[in-house]
Amino acid sequence: MINSNDSTAILTLDHLGKLMINSSGFGGDPFVIYSGGPTENTISATLLDTGNLVVREVNSNGSIGRWLWESFDHPTDTLLPGMKLGVNHKPGRNWSLTSWLASDDPASGAFTLEWEPKTSRLIIKLRGVPYWSSGLIVKWNNDLLFDHMDYSKTQYYIINNVTDAEGEYFTYSIDAKYETLLYLQSGGRSTWQLKYWGPIMDRNVGIMNFGFCYGYGMEDEGCERWNQPKCRSHKQNFQLRSGGYANSQGEYVSSIRDDDDTANLSPSDCREYCWNDCDCLGYVDDSSGPGCYIWKGKLQFVQDNSGSSSRQYVLFTEPKSKK
Numbered sequence: 179m180i181n182s183n184d185s186t187a188i189l190t191l192d193h194l195g196k197l198m199i200n201s202s203g204f205g206g207d208p209f210v211i212y213s214g215g216p217t218e219n220t221i222s223a224t225l226l227d228t229g230n231l232v233v234r235e236v237n238s239n240g241s242i243g244r245w246l247w248e249s250f251d252h253p254t255d256t257l258l259p260g261m262k263l264g265v266n267h268k269p270g271r272n273w274s275l276t277s278w279l280a281s282d283d284p285a286s287g288a289f290t291l292e293w294e295p296k297t298s299r300l301i302i303k304l305r306g307v308p309y310w311s312s313g314l315i316v317k318w319n320n321d322l323l324f325d326h327m328d329y330s331k332t333q334y335y336i337i338n339n340v341t342d343a344e345g346e347y348f349t350y351s352i353d354a355k356y357e358t359l360l361y362l363q364s365g366g367r368s369t370w371q372l373k374y375w376g377p378i379m380d381r382n383v384g385i386m387n388f389g390f391c392y393g394y395g396m397e398d399e400g401c402e403r404w405n406q407p408k409c410r411s412h413k414q415n416f417q418l419r420s421g422g423y424a425n426s427q428g429e430y431v432s433s434i435r436d437d438d439d440t441a442n443l444s445p446s447d448c449r450e451y452c453w454n455d456c457d458c459l460g461y462v463d464d465s466s467g468p469g470c471y472i473w474k475g476k477l478q479f480v481q482d483n484s485g486s487s488s489r490q491y492v493l494f495t496e497p498k499s500k501k
Contacts, residue, residue: 195221195246197233212247219243229258257370264293264347273347275372279444279468288446291372295346298339302376308402309391315339326400331385334360375446409456416449416491421481423459423473433462433471442468462490
């Protein structure tokens with residue numbers, strides 16, 4: 179990871195085709211992206227219009243030779259049109275996305291996005307456990323779309339479910355007649371990103387039918403089902419509120435931080451930690467990095483309706499309906 183304050187990072191390609199980043203952010207050692215190897219031809223690195231960075235041989239007559247490496251084979255948290263998600267028939271090289279740990283921390287986070295060829299579904303996993311599913315590909319107004327993605331936001335996409343000699347994978351592209359409209363709505367070219375708190379967004383536009391999944395299997399939103407602590411129910415959820423926690427004397431109580439358990443948690447892990455701790459009433463995370471603070475005990479949340487107080491995620495229970 180490059181220090182964000184380091185403006186001297188340089189991408190270089192040596193005569194053996196080794197692609198690397200030189201930066202003082204790595205302690206003086208280059209970060210090798212592609213190792214290269216002996217070749218009789220000239221090697222070039224080119225950023226294509228698609229966003230794919232490729233390392234290729236250039237033949238003696240100037241024509242393009244073999245493709246040696248491409249960034250599209252090594253996705254991080256972002257999927258561009260033409261990139262693949264799924265099973266690559268090359269050993270040990272499947273295509274999937276991994277979220278960042280936090281908004282300013284590109285270390286591997288809690289979520290992955292994978293393609294499930296047998297059911298033709300996109301699957302988001304939270305620490306390896308199925309969290310959300312796109313549902314099956316369905317036909318809607320002559321468009322092929324996923325059942326659990328927002329039709330009003332995804333009608334612009336052309337969904338491709340491919341099985342060929344290279345693998346079994348999903349790709350998407352943009353319907354040409356919508357390219358300008360989508361560019362204006364999102365402020366740029368389409369770029370799917372798996373966010374650190376779980377959802378897929380196309381730049382700044384949400385394209386899914388859910389906020390957070392709690393493991394109770396909400397079929398209309400695509401949320402999966404998994405084992406829950408006995409102290410929680412489907413009528414509970416976390417809501418971001420302005421205010422603070424007070425004890426029975428009306429005194430506001432500060433949050434606590436258990437350095438052994440919560441100091442290195444991602445924002446999504448903080449949510450899971452509090453949800454699974456039956457004494458936890460709420461939490462606040464550091465969206466820019468790891469760590470979170472929690473509230474426990476016999477406390478009451480006092481809301482600040484002006485919105486001027488600090489905000490935290492508060493565990494709320496839906497009131498019982500009157501018969």
